[in-house]
Amino acid sequence: MRLSAAVALVGLAATSMMAGVRAEETPKASDVLDLGAKNFSDTIKENKLILVEFYAPWCGHCKALAPEYEIAATQLKEVGIPVAKVDCTVETDVCKDHGVQGYPTIMVFRDGQPTSYGGPRKADGLVSFMKKKSLPAVSEITTDKLAEFSTSDKVVIVGVLPKDSKKRATLEKVAKAYSDDFIFGVIEENPDIKGEGIVLYKKFDEGKNLLEGDFTEESLTEFIKTYSVPIMDEIGPDNYASYMESGLPLAYYFFSNEEQRTKYSADLEAVAKELKGKMNFVYIDATKFGAHAVNLNLKESWPAFGIQNVDSGAKFPLDQESELSVENIKTLAQGVLDGSVKPSIKSEPIPEKNDEPVKVVVANNYKDIVEDLDKDVLIEFYAPWCGHCKNLAPIYEKIGKHYEGSNIVIAKFDATANDLPVDTPFQIQGFPTIKFRKAGSTDYIDYDGNRSEEDIVSFITNNAVHKVDVKVEEQKSAPAEPETEDIEHDEL
CATH class of the missing domain: 3.40.30.10 (Glutaredoxin)
Structure with missing residues (x-):
């Protein structure tokens, strides 16, 4: 089962960078193999199992990974599992052949067949994963x-x-x-x-x-x-994915110092033990991952507590105006499990006027606009900081004007300021995300074509139940490619 986790912080400095290194000392030879066009294919064929990092020397995440990768290479060498790297600024063809689009990209080659590695980027995680693969x-x-x-x-x-x-x-x-x-x-x-x-x-x-x-x-x-998960552990990049995979509601206790961490620990762990198998409880360091509280509709004020349904994304923050007590925590947890507590839905105010060509959708009018079965709806989920969204905005506005006053609705939704309804059959993974719903249907169709006026209009024409005759001027520049920017989050 695939696990995926964010980049872990590393603090090990390379020996060659330490002050006072004597001139006669020679740096330790690396146990990481350097691969390129001349030896890549042969090395992959010669080894039943091999770990390969595709990297760029300027990449900050690659630099953070480097010392951990070296440690993993040394430990895995002892059990006969080679570890290698490819510099994509030099070996461009090798990286292109393997579909590398970001750095670092780590792949496991087993019997010559590659699979993506999305696990922890610390030495022990890399070693553990590869040992499992060898068995x-x-x-x-x-x-x-x-x-x-x-x-x-x-x-x-x-x-x-x-x-x-x-x-x-x-x-x-x-x-x-x-x-x-x-x-x-x-x-x-x-x-x-x-x-x-x-x-x-x-x-x-x-x-x-x-x-x-x-x-x-x-x-x-x-x-x-x-x-397979502790009664109550501190969550971070190395174990986040395992909690997501469990499918159980996840209860977060945010702390900013050791005193806050230990204040309720005994009572919290007793509740966690009582609800074991129904809900997972974790500590989370607010100094590192405080923005995650905002994702749960909490204010960045510590300590704090919130619960998330990892399958639906439903959020249940503990009221920060009330006392943060074990009794209130237990009451909220039981309410989430028995369904008596309604999830928190973050929403901007419903616009007083919404008569522009592109309709503004917020959480509290989503169902009225997007799920109006009498109409076809094209909706863009965007983030104000997203460069691709900014590039799309004038094109999207033109498209809105084409269908103004018709039964084809062109809409937009700021997914950083609004939550989707909990029964929405998808979650947003990147920006912009564009989806289409045909009149009379509850199913959503993904739009993944070029973001040009001509291509989007053609898509609507081919999929909409209602028909509007739209003439698009001949395109004078290259269409925008369907790239997306990942959701900004706090490394969890």
């Missing part, structure tokens, strides 16, 4: 190797099943789905469990959990999702 989905282990195997990673799942058990196929199927995340093994007998079952070993909380007796693919998956 079969489920490793056969013996009793004398159990202790070593069960501590080989942060979370290790071991099936206790005889060789003829049909449950081995179930374990294998789940293991293949989660092979990027966890190490799986199978053993015929295990002193930690009587008879058949599953043991989840972990380097936190109670150390291990048992799923005894019969199990299904669904119950095993649920068991792993529930117990």
Whole structure:
């Protein structure tokens, strides 16, 4: 299962940059292989498994990754897994051939086939991921190797099943789905469990959990999702994706200093333990990720608490005008779980006048305008800071004028100042995002063509139920390519 996380901060300085280095000292040879047009194909063919970074020397994220990548290369060299890099400012053809569009791009080549790596960019995360990739989905282990195997990673799942058990196929199927995340093994007998079952070993909380007796693919998956995350941990770039993958509501406690962190810790962790398997609780450092509170419709005032449904995006901030107490936190959590608490919807005021060619949509009039089934609707989701959105604005205004007064609505939505309704069947990942809904339909169609007046009008003509005869002047310049800018967030 794919995991994805933001760039982690690193603070390790290269030895060659330290003051006072003696002239006679020679820097340590790098364990990272340099690849280019002359040796890339042969190196990939010669190695069953290899990690490759495509980078640019000027890239800040690449510079931050470099020392961690070196450490990972040295550790992985010991287990026979090579680590390499390609300078895309020099080896432009190699990078183009592999579809590199940003830096760093990290790929895992297994039997010559590339897959994108989106996991942690710290040495231990890189090493853990590649070791998992080097193993079969489920490793056969013996009793004398159990202790070593069960501590080989942060979370290790071991099936206790005889060789003829049909449950081995179930374990294998789940293991293949989660092979990027966890190490799986199978053993015929295990002193930690009587008879058949599953043991989840972990380097936190109670150390291990048992799923005894019969199990299904669904119950095993649920068991792993529930117990593979700590009762309450501090969230950051390296573990954010695992919480997203769990599918459980995520409760954030924002703190800005150690006193705030520990003030409620015992009581909070008791609530987290009580709701284990229903909701995940985390600490979050507001000095690093304070803007994430704004995403939850909280003010940047600490400490603070909020809950998010990771599937729907629904937000439930704890009222900052009331006391931040464990009782109020528990009441909010229970309300989210039983559905008695309504989500918070951030919205700009509904415009008093909305008679311009491009209709202004905010959260509180979204359904009235965008989901009016009598009309075709083209809507742009934008951010005020987005350069591509600014370039599109005059073109979009022209398109609005073409359909003014018709049953084809051209609309725009500032997605930084408004939340989508919680039942909207998509989330915005970049700007601008343009979608179209046909009259009479609740389905949305993505527009991913060139952002020219001619191309957008052609798209509307081909898809709209209502027909408007539009004449577009011949285009004199190249059409704007459909690039997007990622949503600005706080590295989580």
